[in-house]
Amino acid sequence: MRQPSAAVDIRRLVPTDALAFQALRLAGLQAHPEAFGSSYEEEKDWPLERVREWLIARPDAGVFGAFEDERLIGVLGLGRQTRRNFAHVGFLWGMYVHASARGRGVGRRLLEAALALARSQPGLRHVTLQVNADNRAAIALYQSFGFVEIGREPDAMRVGNGFCDDIRMYLPIATH
Template identity: 40%
Template sequence: MTIRRLKPNDASACRALRLLGLRQSPASFGRSHREEASRPLSFFEERLAPTGPAATFGAFAGGELVGMITLLRAPGLKENHKASIVGLYVHPEHRRQGVARRLVARALRAASGLDGVRQLRVAVVEENAPALALYEEAGFSIYGREPEALHHRGRFLDELLLARLASTPRRG
C-alpha cells in the first residue's frame, strides 16, 4: 500500500473513486452523486493542482486508487490557523485493512507541515460510528453538533463536529 499526494494526472481515478463513494455512501458526504458526476474532468484536475488550498492524498494498492482524503486549509487571515479533513473514502474491498487510519495519519502529517495551522476539524454524520471512532482514535474530540446538517432521501442528518489541536497525540 502506497499513500501519496494526488496530482492532476490522477484526476480520472480520483473522480471515479469519488463517484463510487457518493453512490455507495451518499449520506456520508455533503455533495450528491448527481452534482459531482456533472463536473468535467478538468474540475478534478484543478482540485488536485499543487498550488491550491487543498491537498488530496490517495492510497494505492497494486497501482489502483483505493482510498482518498483531502486536507483543506481555511482561507482568510483570521481563520487560516485551521484546516479541515474532508472526503475520506475507502473502496469497500479495502476496508478493515487500516487504509482509512493511514490516510488520516497522512493528512495529519501534512497539516503539521503547514505553517501556522494549529487546529484540525472534521464533521461526521452522527450515524457513522466507524468514522467517529477513527477520528477519536486520531485525537479528535466532539465539540458540537450541527442539527439537520445534511438532507438525504427525505430525512435530515445531524453531523458531529470534531476538532483537535495540531499537536494532539493519537489515542491508544
C-alpha cells in the same frame, strides 16, 4: 477468508490522477450519500478539468490517495482556510475508502498522511472535520487520533427524503 493484500501506497494525488479520483469519489457518493456534503447528481457531469483543479498540490493542502496494485482505493482531502482571520484552521474532507479495502487500516494511513502535512504547516493551530453522527467507525477512527467532538448539528444534511445529524470534531496540532 481474505487473500493477503498487496502493499498499500499512500501519496498525494496530482492532476493526472483526476480520472481515478473522480471514479472513486462518484462511487462513494452513490454508495454512501450520507457521508458527503455533495451528491452524485451534483458531481456526475463535472468536467475532468474541474476535478484536476482539486488535485493541484499546494504546500498546505492537497488530496491523499491510497493505492493498491496501482488502483486508487481510498482518498482524503486536507484543506486550509484562506481568509486571514481563519488561516490557522485546517480541515479534513472527502474521506472515502472503497468497500473492498475497509478494515485494513487504509483510512488510518490516509489520516496519518494528512495530519503529517497539517502538522508541518507554520501557523496551523488545529484541524476540524464533520462526520455523519451515525458513522461510528469513522468517529472511532478520528477519536483514536485525538479528535474530540465540539458540536452536533441536528438535521445538518438532507439525504433523499430524510435528514442526518453531523458531528463536528476538532484536533489541536500547534506545538506552541
